[in-house]
Amino acid sequence: MKKLFASFYAISLLLAVACSPNTPTSNPKPSSGDGLDRTVLPIKEPTYEAVTELDARNTNPPPRFEVKAPEKAPNVVIVLIDDQGFGTSSSFGGPVNEPTADRLARQGLRYNRFHTTALCSPSRTAILTGRNHHQNNAGAIMELATGFQGNTGIRPNSIAPLAEMLRLNGYSTAMFGKYHETPPWEASLSGPFDRWPTRSGFDKFYGFIGGETNQWAPAVYDGTVRVEVERSPDYHFTTDMTTQAINWVSAQQALTPDKPFYIYFATGATHAPHHAPKEYIDKYKGKFDQGWDKLREETLAKQIEMGVVPPGTKLTERPAEIPSWDSQTPEQKKLFARQMEVFAGFAEHTDYEVGRLVSALEEIGELDNTLFLYVIGDNGSSAEGGPQGTYNEMMALNGIIGEASQMMNHIEEWGGPNTFPHFAIGWAHATNTPFQWTKQVASHFGGTRNGMVVHWPDGIKSKGEVRSQFTHVTDVAPTVLEAAGLPFPTSVNGTEQTPFAGTSFVYSFEDAKAPETHTTQYFEMFGNRGIYHEGWTASARHSIPWLMAELAPLEEDIWELYHVDEDFSQSNNLAESNPEKLKELQELFMKEAIRNHVLPIDDRRVERFNAQIAGRGDIMGDRTSLTLYEGMTGIMENVFINNKSKSYTILADIELKDAGANGVIICQAGRFGGWSLYMKNGRVHHDYNFFGLDHTNIAAPKPLNAGKHQIKYEFIADEELKPATGGKCILYIDGEKVAEGYIPKTQPFAYSGDEGVDIGTDNETNVTNDYKEGNNKFSGKINKVIVDIAPK
Known part of the structure; x- marks a missing residue:
């Protein structure tokens, strides 16, 4: 009887899951063949009736619920x-x-x-x-x-x-x-x-x-x-x-x-x-x-x-x-x-x-x-x-x-x-x-x-x-x-899903001549835009990756037309001979652009590295001061305070065990561009590395004694907010100016794609050859480092 009850329970459970009243009737039928409704993810767990039997020995547990991929799914x-x-x-x-x-x-x-x-x-x-x-x-x-x-x-x-x-x-x-x-x-x-x-x-x-x-x-x-x-x-x-x-x-x-x-x-x-x-x-x-x-x-x-x-x-x-x-x-x-x-x-x-x-x-x-x-x-x-x-x-x-x-x-x-x-x-x-x-x-x-x-x-x-x-x-x-034999899920984690834009090409696996199912596709990047439709393309080249010159208005772009079913490489421009087709595709591009949130088109490149110009999220927001602590490493450039093309100061409170301290206090990026405030043989240095081409290094004239010290580095920009501006750099120890120099040019928009800001070390590649990769940890103690952007 127990086995019969268990079998009956398992069948009832599967039916309950398959026929859940929460399943919208408009969803496509699941194709996995196991009765589970895979159109709503996560798949709903079954509910169980309350157990009335006191002793576990006198009853059987319900079948274990586990979501498995369809049988033979690749x-x-x-x-x-x-x-x-x-x-x-x-x-x-x-x-x-x-x-x-x-x-x-x-x-x-x-x-x-x-x-x-x-x-x-x-x-x-x-x-x-x-x-x-x-x-x-x-x-x-x-x-x-x-x-x-x-x-x-x-x-x-x-x-x-x-x-x-x-x-x-x-x-x-x-x-x-x-x-x-x-x-x-x-x-x-x-x-x-x-x-x-x-x-x-x-x-x-x-x-x-x-x-x-x-x-x-x-x-x-x-x-x-x-x-x-x-x-x-x-x-x-x-x-x-x-x-x-x-x-x-x-x-x-x-x-x-x-x-x-x-x-x-x-x-x-x-x-x-x-x-x-x-x-x-x-x-x-x-x-x-x-x-x-x-x-x-x-x-x-x-x-x-x-x-x-x-x-x-x-x-x-x-x-x-x-x-x-x-x-x-x-x-x-x-x-x-x-x-x-x-x-x-x-x-x-x-x-x-x-x-x-x-x-x-x-x-x-x-x-x-x-x-x-x-x-x-x-x-x-x-x-x-x-x-x-x-x-x-x-x-x-x-x-x-x-x-x-x-x-x-x-x-x-x-x-x-x-x-x-x-x-x-x-x-x-x-x-x-x-x-x-x-x-x-x-x-x-x-x-x-x-x-x-x-x-x-x-x-x-x-x-x-x-x-x-x-x-x-x-x-x-x-x-x-x-x-995999899986349907598109209309809901995932409680949110109704935007349908796929693409189409499966499984149909083409065994049939080289099968009609294509993806018949229309827009393209757009930095104002360069085009549209494919049923064997034709219309193309408007607006900008060129390596040229940062001022661009003509988008409305003045010249469109080209290609019958790519017959012209694989887009070598024969038919815009003049078939203006009606070109107009048709241009109108189709605008419809697809509006439907897919392509507009307004933004043809800027390097300017958009600046979050304030671009208008995107920025965890620093309007902050002009950031306090950092020892052990904070790998701080990516876009979550660090933006000091590029601005006047700023770095103030570091440190404690030295002896007079021969070495290592990095704070640095940003590495060998191919960045800056580092560090100590070598007890002397404080600041190195500005311009793309690995030029270094500006200023240093204190003598080593620091053991004990507490306050180190300040100051950069005074020649032309505030002008990309790549040069400027004066000054080093202070315990309130006294000890060195100064001049940085002819600074990196305008970005230091690195992946190397960030490190406190107490310089990970990945080293900003300067004054210290070694993997062996530049600060030998003293860093209480805090404050980076302040000067008021405009």
């Missing part, structure tokens, strides 16, 4: 490479050897009409949620968020990430690498942590929060805790994150082999800085001496031969703003060839690390039932390095164009720890072959079209084929849900 791995254009990888005819992508493509499918948003954070949020970037309030990178809807940097609760959907459906979830989705003013121990990975659906996170990191000395978080990585000449972040991913998935499968996993593996490579092991760089020595124009021709020929672009595809003309290879001097050609050798080595090394993850999945027997999406680029290759590249990419992000003369003495160490490099725009153009523009230029395919490989032996019979249906980053999440 594991999911999304690999996202950073800043790698369509014409880079050997899988799409490029010059960089990527055997892992090649192998997966031979056993799976290549998608040659897959599209991104043209920029990092926006593409990532679209992949992670299945909604358009402006719907996610990510109209640009998080650091450039504004006060307007569509650009606030705050992902709405009505947009639950794919990771959360899968986690609530019984998946284990983990993320490794670059996130770049957390609003920068929320990137501190004060939180909130709602938009950190571990509160966005991921059980595990190991990686960096911002847009880029030093691959040799990264600023890494494990969950929400800043961790210091191994200090070794052999350390490289891509290797580290891969090892972490392998360790996690191996343990997860050992403990719960029946539980599927979702891994988002988002490398910092090949975003600048281009950092690669020497043995990978050496593989490409002499391979790019022909220059970027010839490389474009070679790549297109290979793409046509491989069938990854249609026969007859034309090479677009090089824009006038991009210099020809032949116009460069022999010295410049030597430098530029080296830049591309390093980039290629960086890309191949990244693919090797992806291969380690693939091999690990194979070894634990999970590769065949893993839907593996290898997205080769979150946008086109980057032209942010400028016409001649740069040895320090932070200069480019501050609007400073690099010159070859600044870089020649760095050629041999290019790509190593003493450089923070980016290549010249000609290489970005070449690695986006056959298209005409680059990252940030959302109007054209060079910015928005990337190669993608899909591999799933248990779910896809077709092998080694090309798919040419229009697909987009917003299609990834719907595809994963369909492959």
Whole structure:
């Protein structure tokens, strides 16, 4: 009787869950086949009648309630490479050897009409949620968020990430690498942590929060805790994150082999800085001496031969703003060839690390039932390095164009720890072959079209084929849900959900000729805008990434028209011959722009690094004073008081045990730009490091005695609030002026993408060579440090 009762109870329980009166009848039917309503997440737990039996021995417990993924639901791995254009990888005819992508493509499918948003954070949020970037309030990178809807940097609760959907459906979830989705003013121990990975659906996170990191000395978080990585000449972040991913998935499968996993593996490579092991760089020595124009021709020929672009595809003309290879001097050609050798080595090394993850999945027997999406680029290759590249990419992000003369003495160490490099725009153009523009230029395919490989032996019979249906980053999440047999949840954590913007491309897995389902898609970034609709595109290129000149009004932009079903590369502008079609698409763009919160369009770049100008969140607000304490480290730039281009003072109360004190009192950023107040052999120093190019160092003339001291540093700006203003710097000890100097120029908009402010140490890279990395902790006691901004 007890067994009969238990069986009857279990059946009743399942029926009760399936027929819950709280389930809206309009929701789509669940496809998992287990009776659970998966359209409302989290899935409602069953209720039990009160037990009347006194003795547990005389009754049976009800069946255990546990949410499991649908039977045979695949594991999911999304690999996202950073800043790698369509014409880079050997899988799409490029010059960089990527055997892992090649192998997966031979056993799976290549998608040659897959599209991104043209920029990092926006593409990532679209992949992670299945909604358009402006719907996610990510109209640009998080650091450039504004006060307007569509650009606030705050992902709405009505947009639950794919990771959360899968986690609530019984998946284990983990993320490794670059996130770049957390609003920068929320990137501190004060939180909130709602938009950190571990509160966005991921059980595990190991990686960096911002847009880029030093691959040799990264600023890494494990969950929400800043961790210091191994200090070794052999350390490289891509290797580290891969090892972490392998360790996690191996343990997860050992403990719960029946539980599927979702891994988002988002490398910092090949975003600048281009950092690669020497043995990978050496593989490409002499391979790019022909220059970027010839490389474009070679790549297109290979793409046509491989069938990854249609026969007859034309090479677009090089824009006038991009210099020809032949116009460069022999010295410049030597430098530029080296830049591309390093980039290629960086890309191949990244693919090797992806291969380690693939091999690990194979070894634990999970590769065949893993839907593996290898997205080769979150946008086109980057032209942010400028016409001649740069040895320090932070200069480019501050609007400073690099010159070859600044870089020649760095050629041999290019790509190593003493450089923070980016290549010249000609290489970005070449690695986006056959298209005409680059990252940030959302109007054209060079910015928005990337190669993608899909591999799933248990779910896809077709092998080694090309798919040419229009697909987009917003299609990834719907595809994963369909492959897993899961419905779209209309409510997640109590909030009604915004529908997916994308459509699943599962339909294309076995049918190369199936009609595409994603037929309309807008694009916009910094005023560069376009629209795709049923085989046509309209494009308006408004701004150029490396040119900080004043822009013409948006209304004066010239629109182009392409019939891309017949013109793969957008080489034949039909605007004059078909004005009616162009007008139709322009009107469609405006409708989509209004519907997706694209308006008003904001074409500013570097100015938006300043929260006050941009109008976004700022935890400092109107504060002009900030008190810090020993042990506070890794304070990100956007949660520190903004002292750039302003007069300010630093006041430090310290106690010394002896007269030979050493170490950092307070510093910001590191080797490639920043400042540090420190002691060496008992003497107080302040070093201002201008992009690693120039140092201004002032120091007290004699050591301090043991005991309490007050150290004051003062910067008096020449022209208050003028970007990059110079100014006088003065050092005081116990109220007495002991040194002064003059800083010719200061960094105008940003110090670093990931290195923050440290009290009592200088983590990651060192601001000055007066002390060593990993060995600069202050030997005295720091009671407090006060940073005051002078009144305007």
